[in-house]
Amino acid sequence: MADRRAVLVPGQAYDTQAPLFAYIGEALRRSDFDLHEISWQVPETPGQDQIGAWVAEQVAPSLNEPTDLVVGKSLGSLAAPLAAERQVPAVWLTPLLHMPGVVTALERATEPFLLIGGGADPLWDGPLASRLTRHVLEILDADHSLLVPGPMVASADALGRVCMAVEEFVRITSV
Template identity: 50%
Template sequence: MAGLLPYVNAAVSHRCADVELIWWAPPANQPLEARSSWVYEQVTPVVEKLQAPLLIGKSLGSYGAAVAADRGLPGVWLTPLLTMPACAVALRRATAPFLLVGGATDDLWDGTLARELTPHVLEVDGADHGMQVAGPLRETAEVLGQVMTAVEAFLDDVVWR
């Protein structure tokens, strides 16, 4: 769902936190499983200039979990690449709380692993990697509502109590 990140950014902004967006064009000649170090290099300089950041990433951005783990930072990982070893290893090293959001029909999601890694998990039955579900679009919009409810609860109850 293309709308996930703008809504998560809005949730953060509504809590009077600054949002620093990272725009990138991933190297096209690199397979997905080889891009973890590239993401690390993109995220690190941004994190280094911020005070007490919360990292948020979708899909490829979940490789940023290694940066969060290295610095003890919380994170929100939307449709994380749980089947990619670099992502799973980074999440296992994390010491700060993080939220994982994924769709049960996403080939890059592993619900069992997600629940082993953190108590903060939203797994949506029938949702794919874009967090879309088959059927009327209203049902995908309802998924967006579920995701935002989980994100806002995580921000309010865990990150910024």
């Protein structure tokens, strides 16, 4: 039986079975986490002012049980206000740092969080990420899926770096 519980929050078109979550999930299992994977069907045309409330509706019930870590991808980072409010450490994969609600939540978070993004992702803001936390991994040529152009070995290497960063974050923050 695992000692800790992690909630995995998908992106808009990136579910918890996709490569980042599959490998991070395995890394967390090996670190004695039970995983709770959220799945959802994102409404087709949610307004930007409504999508945050919709994400909170989807994620909040999963946080009613004791939770030691939240891992969210892109749209899932709209759960940052919940993680901050409930004082849960988090890993945010390609977080939506252009959305004020996400940034505000990260600024008020009292628990550590890791931000991971790609330098070729137009939604990533590396300097802002570094101002928000000392726990940052930026994959320079990676896109919003953290894929790197060229031979797939470069993307596999990036995935390995993401897993190492998550394992290190969990280890050093005693999450």
